Amino acid sequence: MRVVFMDTLAVCIIFRGLWNVPFIANAYLVNATVLKRYNRRQLNFDKPNLDADMAFCSNLRELDVFMYVSNRVDYGHLINPDTYDVTRTEPDMYQIFDNAIDWEERYIHKEYPENFNPEKEPKQPCPDVYWFPIVSRKFTRALIHMMESFGKWSSGKNEDDRLEGGYEAVPTRDIHMTQVGWDKHWLHFLDKYVRPLQEKVFIGYSHESPRSLMNFVVRYRPDEQPLLRPHHDSSTYTINIALNEVGIDYQGGGCRFIRYNCSVVDTKIGWILIHPGRLTHYHEGLLVTNGTRYIMVSFVDP
Numbered sequence: 344m345r346v347v348f349m350d351t352l353a354v355c356i357i358f359r360g361l362w363n364v365p366f367i368a369n370a371y372l373v374n375a376t377v378l379k380r381y382n383r384r385q386l387n388f389d390k391p392n393l394d395a396d397m398a399f400c401s402n403l404r405e406l407d408v409f410m411y412v413s414n415r416v417d418y419g420h421l422i423n424p425d426t427y428d429v430t431r432t433e434p435d436m437y438q439i440f441d442n443a444i445d446w447e448e449r450y451i452h453k454e455y456p457e458n459f460n461p462e463k464e465p466k467q468p469c470p471d472v473y474w475f476p477i478v479s480r481k482f483t484r485a486l487i488h489m490m491e492s493f494g495k496w497s498s499g500k501n502e503d504d505r506l507e508g509g510y511e512a513v514p515t516r517d518i519h520m521t522q523v524g525w526d527k528h529w530l531h532f533l534d535k536y537v538r539p540l541q542e543k544v545f546i547g548y549s550h551e552s553p554r555s556l557m558n559f560v561v562r563y564r565p566d567e568q569p570l571l572r573p574h575h576d577s578s579t580y581t582i583n584i585a586l587n588e589v590g591i592d593y594q595g596g597g598c599r600f601i602r603y604n605c606s607v608v609d610t611k612i613g614w615i616l617i618h619p620g621r622l623t624h625y626h627e628g629l630l631v632t633n634g635t636r637y638i639m640v641s642f643v644d645p
């Protein structure tokens with residue numbers, strides 16, 4: 344039986360058609376008339392010494408129900424359920440490795456591929472600050488949801504026991520990716536989706552896999568931390584993704600690059616800012632006067 348089944352699978356990959364098979368696992372589409380024709384006792388999943396799927400197929404064979412695989416129509420594709428962890432907030436966000444196609448479809452900005460159109464100049468709102476669409480609204484909502492349901496925002500004080508040195512010179516109110524078990528996923532995101540953008544605009548700088556220990560979501564609020572004083576980041580380059588909407592979710596905010604007296608205040612949800620971290624790009628987070636502003640920040644290659 345197994346040999347027949349494997350042969351059928353091999354044929355399915357090459358041709359379109361419909362094949363009678365003795366066993367089907369993972370996906371069943373059952374015609375409702377079949378369900379009506381037999382009673383529950385006949386259409387059951389029980390048989391001594393057989394797993395439920397084997398038992399179900401065996402019962403169908405005994406009832407002469409014709410089982411088949413067909414690839415004449417694309418119905419979708421199976422996801423790999425092995426690592427789907429329903430105990431996580433936003434479990435789909437954790438599927439970047441195991442269900443990469445769905446992940447990209449759901450969470451990457453529809454205009455992301457356009458970033459690589461050679462006819463298009465990348466947006467540069469301030470000198471050497473580049474701006475690209477990168478993640479979908481679903482991503483921004485999911486990330487905020489992950490962080491808010493975790494809820495342990497830092498105190499905004501200099502002492503920070505999440506860091507190796509226990510001290511942060513210019514602290515934000517934030518939650519690190521490590522705290523929600525999403526750091527490996529995030530590093531993969533940096534490698535797969537951010538690195539190609541960085542290499543496009545900062546020519547000649549290339550690291551096989553971006554290194555980043557500081558990956559976090561920042562929350563600004565007038566009554567909590569409303570701004571961030573001028574500072575350098577300990578990074579070769581910094582990325583800063585807008586997770587919600589200025590003028591709707593909050594007023595004020597943005598990032599000012601002091602050397603150029605240039606601010607990005609009309610930030611766009613799901614868009615990433617990429618800028619050098621040190622020396623030339625001394626910068627500050629501007630005052631949020633109303634509402635809550637969320638951004639995702641990484642200090643890449645410290």
Ligand SMILES: O=C(O)CCC(=O)C(=O)O
Pocket residue numbers: 515561571576583597598626627628629638640
């Ligand atoms: O508010 C901003 O956009 C800047 C954030 C920032 O500079 C930082 O987190 O290091």
Ligand SMILES: [Fe+2]
Pocket residue numbers: 574575576581626
């Ligand atoms: Fe910064």
